[in-house]
Every structure is written in C-alpha cells, then in structure tokens.
Amino acid sequence: MTDQAEKLLEVRELTMDFGGLRAVDSITLDVSKGEIVALIGPNGAGKTTFFNCVTGIYTPTRGDIILNPPGEKSRRINGLKPNRVTTLGMARTFQNIRLFQNMTVLENVMIGRHCRTSTSIIGAVLRTARSRAQERETIDRSYDLLDQVGLLPFADAFAKNLSYGGQRRLEIARAMATEPFLLLLDEPAAGMNPQETRELDSLIMQIRNAGEIAILLIEHDMKLVMNISDRIYVMEYGKKIAHGTPQQIRANPKVIEAYLGEESDA
Amino acid sequence: MEYENFLGYFVSGLTRGSIYALIALGYTMVYGIIQLINFAHGEIYMIGAFVALIVSGVLTIYGFSGVSILVLAGLIAIIYAAAYGYTLERIAYRPLRSAPRLSPLISAIGMSLFLQNYVLLAQTPDFLRFPQLIPEIALLQPYAHVVGSAELVILITSALSMIALTLLIKYAKIGKAMRATQQDMIMARLVGIDVDRVISVTFIIGSILAAIGGILVGSYIGQINFYIGFMAGVKAFTAAVLGGIGNIPGAVLGGLVLGLAESLAAGYISSAYEDVFAFGVLVLILILRPSGLLGKAIKPKV
Numbered sequence: 001m002t003d004q005a006e007k008l009l010e011v012r013e014l015t016m017d018f019g020g021l022r023a024v025d026s027i028t029l030d031v032s033k034g035e036i037v038a039l040i041g042p043n044g045a046g047k048t049t050f051f052n053c054v055t056g057i058y059t060p061t062r063g064d065i066i067l068n069p070p071g072e073k074s075r076r077i078n079g080l081k082p083n084r085v086t087t088l089g090m091a092r093t094f095q096n097i098r099l100f101q102n103m104t105v106l107e108n109v110m111i112g113r114h115c116r117t118s119t120s121i122i123g124a125v126l127r128t129a130r131s132r133a134q135e136r137e138t139i140d141r142s143y144d145l146l147d148q149v150g151l152l153p154f155a156d157a158f159a160k161n162l163s164y165g166g167q168r169r170l171e172i173a174r175a176m177a178t179e180p181f182l183l184l185l186d187e188p189a190a191g192m193n194p195q196e197t198r199e200l201d202s203l204i205m206q207i208r209n210a211g212e213i214a215i216l217l218i219e220h221d222m223k224l225v226m227n228i229s230d231r232i233y234v235m236e237y238g239k240k241i242a243h244g245t246p247q248q249i250r251a252n253p254k255v256i257e258a259y260l261g262e263e264s265d266a
Numbered sequence: 267m268e269y270e271n272f273l274g275y276f277v278s279g280l281t282r283g284s285i286y287a288l289i290a291l292g293y294t295m296v297y298g299i300i301q302l303i304n305f306a307h308g309e310i311y312m313i314g315a316f317v318a319l320i321v322s323g324v325l326t327i328y329g330f331s332g333v334s335i336l337v338l339a340g341l342i343a344i345i346y347a348a349a350y351g352y353t354l355e356r357i358a359y360r361p362l363r364s365a366p367r368l369s370p371l372i373s374a375i376g377m378s379l380f381l382q383n384y385v386l387l388a389q390t391p392d393f394l395r396f397p398q399l400i401p402e403i404a405l406l407q408p409y410a411h412v413v414g415s416a417e418l419v420i421l422i423t424s425a426l427s428m429i430a431l432t433l434l435i436k437y438a439k440i441g442k443a444m445r446a447t448q449q450d451m452i453m454a455r456l457v458g459i460d461v462d463r464v465i466s467v468t469f470i471i472g473s474i475l476a477a478i479g480g481i482l483v484g485s486y487i488g489q490i491n492f493y494i495g496f497m498a499g500v501k502a503f504t505a506a507v508l509g510g511i512g513n514i515p516g517a518v519l520g521g522l523v524l525g526l527a528e529s530l531a532a533g534y535i536s537s538a539y540e541d542v543f544a545f546g547v548l549v550l551i552l553i554l555r556p557s558g559l560l561g562k563a564i565k566p567k568v
Contacts, residue, residue: 100450111454
C-alpha cells in the first residue's frame with residue numbers, strides 16, 4: 001500500500017443516521033493516487049449512502065471526510081455543498097442514469113466544464129476574446145472526452161437517444177469533464193450486457209492509467225470488481241466487515257457468508 | 267373599414283399579449299427551476315412601474331427630456347426590480363427550499379400582500395398619472411388608428427427581450443446551467459453548478475422582464491397604482507399555464523393567445539366581457555390539453 005502523503009481521500013469513522021436507523025456505521029476508508037478501490041456489499045448495506053455523504057448530498061452524523069487535492073492543502077469536506085466538492089476535484093456518477101436527457105451529448109459534457117471556466121454573463125454577451133477562447137477550449141476538451149468514451153459520432157444526438165451503455169459512458173465523460181482527481185462510480189456496470197461490461201472495464205483502466213485519477217467504485221459485478229480493483233472494502237448492514245486485495249477478499253469467510261455466498265455466479 | 271378594425275384589434279391584442287408574455291416568462295422560469303408559483307411576481311412588475319414613474323418625475327425636474335428619460339428611468343427601474351426579485355428569493359423562498367411545497371407558496375402569497383401594502387403605505391392608494399415616456403413616431407401618424415407608436419415600441423421591445431432570453435438560455439453558460447438545474451437539481455450540483463446562484467439569476471432575469479413590462483404598460487395605459495400587479499400577475503400566470511407552465515416558448519404563446527382573445531372579445535362583443543373570454547380560453551384549452559399548449563405531461567420519475 002501507499003504512503004500517507006499520497007492519500008487523496010481519507011474517511012474516518014463515518015456514521016450516518018436516519019432517525020433511528022444507522023445506515024453507515026463508523027466506516028474508515030482511504031483512496032490513494034492512481035488506485036482503483038471497490039466498495040462492495042449486499043443491497044442495502046449503505047454503500048450509496050456512503051457515497052452521498054462523501055459527495056455532500058448528505059451531511060454525515062459523525063466522522064471526518066478529508067480530501068487531499070494534489071498540490072493543495074487538505075480539507076475536511078463534511079457538509080460542504082456538492083458543487084463545492086466537485087470544484088475541489090471529486091466527481092461522481094449515479095446508480096440510475098441521471099443525464100440531462102433533453103440536452104445533446106456534447107452539451108452534457110460541456111456542462112461538466114462549468115466549474116472550470118469563469119466566463120461571466122457580460123463576457124458571453126460581449127464575446128470578449130477571453131470568453132471565446134474559453135468556449136473554444138471547452139468545446140475542444142469536450143470532444144476529446146467524447147472520443148475517449150467512444151461517443152464522438154453521437155455528439156449532436158440527444159442524450160436520451162443513446163443506447164443504455166452509451167448513456168453510462170456519457171455519464172463518465174461528464175464526470176471527467178469536471179477534471180477530478182478522484183472519480184466515484186456508483187454501479188457503473190448496472191444493467192449492462194457482458195460485452196458492454198468488458199468495454200467499461202477497459203475504459204475504467206484507461207482513465208486511471210491516462211490521467212493519474214484515482215477511482216472509487218460501488219459494483220455488484222464481481223468479475224469486474226476482481227479484475228480491476230487494487231483493493232476492496234466490504235460493507236454489510238452499514239459496517240465494514242472486510243478490507244483487502246481481491247485475493248484476500250475472495251478467501252475471506254466473512255465475505256463469502258455475507259455476500260458472495262448469495263451470488264451463484266461469483 | 268371592417269378589415270382595418272380587425273387589424274386594430276389584432277395589434278392591440280398582440281401588444282397586450284406581449285406584455286402578458288413578458289411577465290409570464292418570470293412565472294414559468296421560476297416554476298421550471300424550483301416548481302414554485304411566485305405569486306409576488308406581479309408585484310415586481312408594479313414596483314418596476316413605480317420606480318420608473320418616480321425616476322422620470324425627478325429627471326423631468328432636472329430638465330431631461332424624451333427618450334433620455336425613458337432609457338434612464340427604464341434602467342434604474344430594471345436595477346431596482348432585479349434587486350427586489352433577488353431579495354425576495356433570498357428572504358422568502360431560499361429558507362424554505364427543503365420545506366413542503368405548500369410552504370413557499372404561502373410565503374409567496376404573503377410577500378405579494380406585503381409588497382402591495384408596502385407600496386400603498388409608502389406611496390399612495392390613488393391612481394397616479396404615468397408620463398407618456400414613449401415618444402410619438404411621426405412616420406406612424408397616418409396609421410395611428412391601426413398601430414400607435416406606443417404599441418409598436420412595446421411589440422419591438424418585448425420581441426427583442428424574448429430573443430435575448432432565448433439566446434441566453436440556448437448558448438450562454440448560465441443558460442446551460444439553468445437548463446441543467448431545471449432537469450435535475452442534484453446532478454447539476456454534482457457537475458459543479460452553483461444551483462443557488464442559478465436560482466438567484468433566474469429571479470433576477472424574471473424581474474428584469476417584469477420591470478420592462480411595467481414601464482411599457484405604465485406609459486401605454488397612462489396611469490398606475492399599487493394594485494396593478496395583482497391583475498397583471500393573474501393574467502400572466504394564466505398565460506403561463508395556458509402555454510404549459512415551465513415551458514418558455516409556451517409562456518410567450520400563452521401570452522399572445524390570451525391577449526388576442528381579450529382584445530378580439532372586447533372589440534367584437536363588449537369590453538365588459540374581455541376577462542370572461544380570457545379565462546374561457548384558459549378553461550377550454552385546459553380541458554383539451556391539460557398540460558397546456560406546449561407543456562408535456564409530466565411522467566413520474568422511476
């Protein structure tokens with residue numbers, strides 16, 4: 001494992017209560033530079049709630065979420081608004097597809113660049129040289145990202161008209177457009193066929209290798225998880241029950257009992 | 267003669283309609299983004315008209331004249347109304363953002379009554395004469411019975427405002443952010459959009475359009491009082507619903523349909539019945555197309 005200094009995200013003792021229900025119970029987790037870390041567990045284990053706490057949608061009841069942007073000082077981001085978290089450099093996708101369906105594929109990616117550009121309304125109206133250069137750069141970078149996820153030919157189609165796998169990849173491109181150093185993927189392979197899952201597999205590896213981006217993902221597809229993860233955390237009923245490399249997790253009896261045992265194909 | 271009569275009614279219908287449309291845009295934009303009927307929107311329009319009246323009075327004393335008064339009074343009224351719209355959202359709606367939907371609605375009605383009575387107390391309950399800020403255009407004199415200069419200026423100004431709004435929403439960065447916020451507020455935040463700022467800007471834009479409407483109507487009708495915002499608000503809200511609330515082209519279309527229905531009814535039947543026809547059209551359209559002329563039926567999210 002890596003040094004303290006390279007940890008991009010450190011979560012300590014994170015707890016989230018909904019009334020009397022403890023959805024996330026003292027979870028400690030970290031993600032280092034260049035890593036792919038998976039968070040697995042049965043349905044209802046609290047994985048998505050964990051993501052919602054980390055990305056600012058929920059304010060956790062207790063615990064610390066520390067973000068260490070490379071080259072900047074670390075910050076405790078508990079309760080920070082989601083758009084501030086995104087601006088700091090952490091992006092995410094959702095379990096269900098949440099594209100801006102009535103915008104074009106290109107516009108969806110461009111909107112991800114929103115927080116990285118600074119054109120004011122006045123600048124846009126007057127079409128200053130700076131705002132035009134920025135607009136040009138936004139469009140160029142958006143095309144690059146579409147190329148990376150293989151959606152370049154569909155740039156001008158409406159997002160809702162893409163295939164299911166295409167919509168999933170567009171979500172990743174949109175998240176990438178915010179220039180994250182840490183990407184959170186919530187069940188990126190959900191509902192994909194085996195062919196699409198294989199493509200996703202290589203897309204995730206490619207993102208990690210190309211941009212020194214760390215990835216934290218929730219996934220039920222065990223083959224995908226075992227293939228690409230450096231480390232795996234396992235949750236059940238809000239608690240962390242195991243943590244280790246794919247080999248260690250595969251051999252862990254607690255995990256087999258809680259999770260893998262239920263899955264006939266794992 | 268028959269034909270010229272019709273043309274006259276038609277132009278005056280378009281004129282009314284474009285004012286309704288200007289105000290309706292504010293309702294529909296706010297509804298589109300935060301699903302709130304901003305009942306205090308008509309009051310912003312009234313405040314715009316009052317500020318224009320006061321400023322033009324002052325400017326007249328200082329010896330300004332004609333078009334310069336219209337432009338200066340217009341600008342100041344717009345800035346003032348925008349400030350009111352922004353403040354309104356900050357103090358009356360933002361604290362209730364996560365409350366049940368009925369709470370901000372009641373807050374909106376409260377703000378509407380408050381602003382009406384504030385102007386009633388701070389200014390006057392009487393009708394005030396509004397100066398004719400729009401100059402007579404000599405070229406139009408021969409056609410004055412069909413289209414007056416005030417009507418022409420109103421039509422052109424509203425058309426330009428609506429075109430500017432369309433371009434802003436389609437191409438500007440803030441416009442994209444508005445569309446994204448409208449479609450999915452949480453996701454918009456997660457791609458880094460400051461949703462609070464987008465909502466503030468929406469209120470400011472809506473208020474600017476309402477103020478433009480207020481100034482134009484003031485100088486077209488020639489008198490204003492603290493209560494004009496109420497009826498204009500109801501009509502514009504009707505226009506927004508008619509076109510499909512939340513839909514921007516719908517608000518414009520709804521405004522024009524409403525204005526034409528009123529004007530033709532007033533011309534051919536009786537002006538006493540114009541409101542009956544306006545709301546009759548609303549009832550008819552809502553029976554045939556419950557989600558409005560351009561509105562889409564809302565599918566429940568799955």
